[in-house]
Amino acid sequence: MSSSSAAPGRGEKAQAATAKPPMREALVAAAFQLFTERGYEQTTVDDIVALAGVGRRSFFRYFPSKEDVVFPDHERCLADMTAFLATSGAEHEPVRRVCDAARLVLRMYAENPAFSVQRYRLTKRVPGLRAYELSVVWRYERALAEYLRERFAGRRDGTLQADVIAAAVVAAHNNALRSWLRSDGQGDSSAAVDHALGYVQSAFGVAPAPGPALDEEPDDVVVVVSRRGAPLWRVVQEIETTLGRD
């Protein structure tokens, strides 16, 4: 069930009665219509089911609470992400893999820009929804971190690196996503997220796609370092200066 057919304004009562769009999406549409007209706090579950033309039990069959109807697709997206990571193999570079997993979240938002922008504005206004969103973001971050912890199991500081990289990926993704939402869903969200994730990949020593494969012959670079004990950051600083990057 995709959010693209849960566009606010498309799920009027008459449509719900004909089961097009399905009941779950009709409930989402009715809820957003009322949240927009009356405000989130002033809308009850009873109001929502009355507009959608269904009973209370139908609402709670799909949504544990009023908050959940605001984020109808996160559970599906979390399940997709978990499945995506579970099907990873040793051939997948781990940092790139969690970046690809994060792109699943963007795709969910980008499926329906108008709905996503409307929800973004609503969430900004209602503290309870912001708290709910934080808990969802935390679950995405934990899914990425758990995957990386497994992949880094043999490393010294594996759990530290996993937690830090997962947090960095989520922060980069959300920086680009929020810019796009603030711009009313204009522009290329996918390119913005790619750019943001590229920053994380370069920070953690992995080539942003489309870079050369890691197993390519490393004969395109010759490096001479004067002292064995020199700190790596200083070496990188030197190279950046040499290459003319900021």
Add this chain to the structure above:
Amino acid sequence: MSSSSAAPGRGEKAQAATAKPPMREALVAAAFQLFTERGYEQTTVDDIVALAGVGRRSFFRYFPSKEDVVFPDHERCLADMTAFLATSGAEHEPVRRVCDAARLVLRMYAENPAFSVQRYRLTKRVPGLRAYELSVVWRYERALAEYLRERFAGRRDGTLQADVIAAAVVAAHNNALRSWLRSDGQGDSSAAVDHALGYVQSAFGVAPAPGPALDEEPDDVVVVVSRRGAPLWRVVQEIETTLGRD
């Protein structure tokens, strides 16, 4: 008002009556005694004020809600962090500065290990408290990010870098903090956090303290790079191999 004198078990009714420890801390102690004995959900504000020997109004003078009494020092710590960052100057390297700001949070936890460990166990069991904690963590992260955004104002991708580094710092700090809490507050929490933050500093191209100052003469490293267009990650990979690091 420090959490060190809010140790559970130290704030019995008789002490509250003599104003030692002060009322606020007596309320925290009474609350934790009841949370431990009865469980968090089964304890009401009325129970807490009865044990502390004060009125309901006194409770709400100090704490907006029952959740707030579980985290009595975060507001002070957030204020300390904000003040610390506000007094920063151009001479402070920004990434190191936010790492130092994060250490203020550790210090708060380390002031009273027994209380911190008890709260950690309680928070793990109560979903409402976990949600509360996420919102507090988010406020710390935003404080760090806002500071970095100002410092990076002239940079391309300044807000992206600020958000990612702030998230990485918080994740590294919390990785070390939680390991320490899981070990019942044994071991050197400060060294563990320093190590974790060192990883973030090296990832973002800044020397972990105590490294050489950034304005030192850069004559200790000579680097030759064969091709101008070579990707930086590949260069770093080469250097790591040359230096014999993993």
